Amino acid sequence: MKYYGLMVFFMILFLGNAQAQCDFYKEGIDDFDSTLTIVSNPVSLGFMIASEFETEDGPKMVEEGKMLFSYAENDSINSFFMTIGLLERKFLKAESGMNVRLKLSNNKIVTLLNLTDKGTFDRTTNMRIYQHTCIVPLDTYYLLTYNKIEKIRVEYPGRAPHDLTMSLEQQEAVLEAMKCVGERAGLYPVKP
Numbered sequence: 001m002k003y004y005g006l007m008v009f010f011m012i013l014f015l016g017n018a019q020a021q022c023d024f025y026k027e028g029i030d031d032f033d034s035t036l037t038i039v040s041n042p043v044s045l046g047f048m049i050a051s052e053f054e055t056e057d058g059p060k061m062v063e064e065g066k067m068l069f070s071y072a073e074n075d076s077i078n079s080f081f082m083t084i085g086l087l088e089r090k091f092l093k094a095e096s097g098m099n100v101r102l103k104l105s106n107n108k109i110v111t112l113l114n115l116t117d118k119g120t121f122d123r124t125t126n127m128r129i130y131q132h133t134c135i136v137p138l139d140t141y142y143l144l145t146y147n148k149i150e151k152i153r154v155e156y157p158g159r160a161p162h163d164l165t166m167s168l169e170q171q172e173a174v175l176e177a178m179k180c181v182g183e184r185a186g187l188y189p190v191k192p
Helices: 002-018 138-146 168-185
Strands: 024-029 036-040 043-055 058-073 078-088 097-104 109-116 120-122 127-136 149-154 162-165
Touching: 024 168, 036 168, 043 078, 043 127, 043 162, 043 168, 058 168, 078 138, 078 149, 078 162, 078 168, 097 138, 109 138, 127 138, 138 168, 149 168
Parallel strands: none
Antiparallel strands: 024 036, 036 058, 043 058, 058 078, 078 127, 097 109, 097 149, 109 127, 120 127, 149 162
């Protein structure tokens, strides 16, 4: 009986650690079109950078970027999305296309279809925020749940790409967000 109790304790400990600790920014079903939406909490990307907003002590320091990972499902859509918000100093022409690249921990490069916007001026930083929403196919999603994203490159036409190098903590946070959304959607882990 003593060994049985010890075995149950270790199983609970293992299973508790195997499941992701998930907090969600938003989860629900839309009242009008019945779309299920699951959105992770924001994850910081890159470094702290000097903004264009001046304070008495110099430029205000801000995060270079943020990422949300989400899942949407209704009658006509069933997909994962990675939305990257980046601060840029200048007005840029951001086009839709295969222009977001991810460098993974296994040295593979994954290219995602990016649906961009025109950018929004942010008064708190005096910079523009560009939102890059990438469609993540199911096979790519599973690849991303087993390999950490080390770097992200966003390509703008006629300008040098914006590269984000991620710290180990950021890599873990992004991996955790992807696993959490997949678990809640019932698509992770894969069950035979």
